[in-house]
Amino acid sequence: MIVYILCFALFLVGIYGALTKRDLIKIILSIGIMGYAANLMFILFAYKTGASFAILTEEGINTNMVDPLPQALILTSIVIELGITALLVTLAIRLFEKYKTFDITKIRRLSG
Amino acid sequence: MILPFLIIIPLLAAFLITLISGEKDNWAIVLSILAAISLLTLSIFSFFTTGNETFIYEMSGWKIPLTICLVQDAFSTFMLVIVNLIALTSLMFSVSYIKHYSGTWKYYALFMLMITGMNGVIATGDIFNLFVFMEIALFAAYALVAFGGKAEEYEAAFKYAIMGSISSTLILMGIGILYATTSTLTMANIAAILPTKDPRIMYWVGAIFLAGFGLKSAVMPFHAWLPDAHSSAPAPISAMLSGVLIKALGIYVIIRFFFNVLGAPQIFLTLFMILGSISIIIASYLALGQWDLKRLLAYSSISQIGFILLGLGIGTKLAILGAVFHIFNHAIFKSLLFYNSGAVEMALGTRDLRKMGNLKDAMPVTSTTSMIASLSVAGLPPFNGFFSKLIIIIAAVQASHVGYAIIAVIGSLLTLAYFMKVQRYGFRGNDKIEKPEVKISNGMKSAMIILAVLCIVSSALIIPGIREVTLDPVVSVIMNKTGYIYEVLGR
Structure with a gap:
């Protein structure tokens, strides 16, 4: 149980950072932390203590195995997050070129 | 089977465009228009051949719990028709609108990727596959919003990318909880297994998904990104975002998940009604105060999404008919209004309503079509917006939600008010505008005229004989949860 609570705490750290930080780079890092928490949660759901990998061996199918599907899903999700992070960093660089600052309180040409 | 081609064609087009087109040739335009025409033809064909039936496509020969399936029923093909119709007109409008940007082939490639994502979200019957396609569409949308290269x-x-990432993470967590409970990712299987589990899980997942997809569809408490993103993007992209993206990624998934998978629990219907009426009233007030034409239209999108959500929340057959009809109508008139704003911005170089004037002689096509679209969104007969709003209001009264009906009426009146403002200052003002030097090309004009004609013609969807083959199958798919499970799983 304690690992789930810690995983949720990690998610809260991420969302706290995304909502309260003023620096563009710190916001991007917080988004990353949120993503890690979601990925970790998937892996925790699939984990079984003492189980092994799900590969067909010479002795036949290993019956006590970890669910391999969430791991495949998480690989997809990690790739998506990589793309999004790259795009966000690119946008941050462009914003820095235009405004000469990473502070979001000074990047305010659009009124909310 | 048609559905795989609706995903393959735009993906292939995006790939080929990046491969063969250069700075000066027109291959990107030719390829993307060809792809969009074939997509529209295929989607209309599939809509009229589907009828009340459901077809399943199981990928690479595996059977359902092990594979990703594509579901072709009346609702998904109906949404596909909307997406591909607006995509084609948007491309027609884009050709001369984005000519002055550099590297236009990137625009077309991203545009095709966005269509891939939206078609995929609509076609798929697997919830993780839905997440992946949603990310493809959003990724292209973030890049397209930034395409102009200005600071704003x-x-x-x-801002859009940050909000989008937060909502995507929430949705991913929801999918994780669903998988942990039901050990499957096929939506029909989840729908069959979830009622046998603890009902609290359903409420948890519902709440997470409502926040996640509510952010995508910009319902009122989650709307902050929409006015900025939709007003900063190039006009054809604003039309795509406002017209179809928030519906394909937001409203469509909300309907599919809450009605077909969860079976429309009453607590969420009540929440839909509350969120919908908040969106209608507050977004209309905010729109009333705007002087930037595109910002006004963006706020108007939020309030029209509120109408759709209110119709869904009432939950009777008539109300859902109204909501589905309003999805179609809103896609058409809001895209048309964004094309109008794009044409005006291109000709006069401004979006400020106070700097516009009488465009009746200078830009006859733009001003006439904008009049039709404004009357349509404001809900005056005989335009299509009138009928869908009328159905939602009648359904609210019939289901004895008189308070919500009054909110919808006030919302319509406010809509009328701010579109009177658009017409009074923007298109039929006092200052006479001379004929501008920038010519509005024939492609742009024909895109506007097609949608303006559809604004009037699509009122006919409500005539009983036509309604029975177009809207009624869609409503029966939405209302019938056991039918969805049965058709997809075959048991």
Whole structure:
């Protein structure tokens, strides 16, 4: 149980950072932390203590195995997050070129 | 089977465009228009051949719990028709609108990727596959919002990308909880297994998904990114975002998940009604105060999404008919209004209503079509917006939600008020505008005329004989949860 609570705490750290930080780079890092928490949660759901990998061996199918599907899903999700992070960093660089600052309180040409 | 081609064609087009087109040739335009025409033809064909039936496509020969399936029923093909119709007109409008940007082939490639994502979200019957396609569409949308390369556009795109990432993470967590409970990712299987589990899980997942997809569809408490992103993007992209993206990624998934998978629990229907009426009233007030034409239209999108959500929340057959009809109508008239704003911006170089004037002689096509679209969105007969709003209001009264009906009426009146403002200052003002030097090309004009004609013609969808073959199958798919499970799983 304690690992789930810690995983949720990690998610809260991420969302706290995304909502309260003023620096563009710190916001991007917080988004990353949120993503890690979601990925970790998937892996925790699939984990079984003492189980092994799900590969067909010479002795036949290993019956006590970890669910391999969430791991495949998480690989997809990690790739998506990589793309999004790259795009966000690119946008941050462009914003820095235009405004000469990473502070979001000074990047305010659009009124909310 | 048609559905795989609706995903393959735009993906292939995006790939080929990046491969063969250069700075000066027109291959990107030719390829993307060809792809969009074939997509529209295929989607209309599939809509009229589907009828009340459901077809399943199981990928690479595996059977359902092991594979990703595509579901072709009346609702998904109906949404596909909307997406591909607006995509084609948007491309027609884009050709001369984005000519002055550099590297236009990137625009077309991203545009095709966005269509891939939206078609995929609509076609798929697997919830993780839905997440992946949603990310493809959003990724292209972030890049397209920033395409113009001005400071405001980067700012809007950054804001949109942050909000989008937060909502995507929430949705991923929801999918994780669903998988942990039901050990399956096929939506029909989840729908069959979830009622046998603890009902609290359903409420948890519902709440997470309502926040996640509510952010995508910009319902009122989650709307902050929409006015910036939709008003900063190039006009054809604003039309795509406002017209179809928030519906394909937001409203469509909300309907599919809450009605077909969860079976429309009453607590969420009540929440839909509350969120919908908040969106209608507050977004209309905010729109009333705007002087930037595109910002006004963006706020108007939020309030029209509120109408759709209110119709869904009432939950009777008539109300859902109204909501589905309003999805179609809103896609058409809001895209048309964004094309109008794009044409005006291109000709006069401004979006400020106070700097516009009497465009009746200078830009006859733009001003006439904008009049039709404004009357349509404001809900005056005989335009299509009137009928869908009328159905939602009648359904609210019939289901004895008189308070919500009054809110919808007030919302319609406010809509009328701010579109009177658009017409009074923007298109039929006092200052006479001389004929501008920038010519509005024939492609742009024909895109506007097609949608303006559809604004009037699509009122006919409500005539009983036509309604029975177009809207009624869609409503029966939405209302019938056991039918969805049965058709997809075959048991």
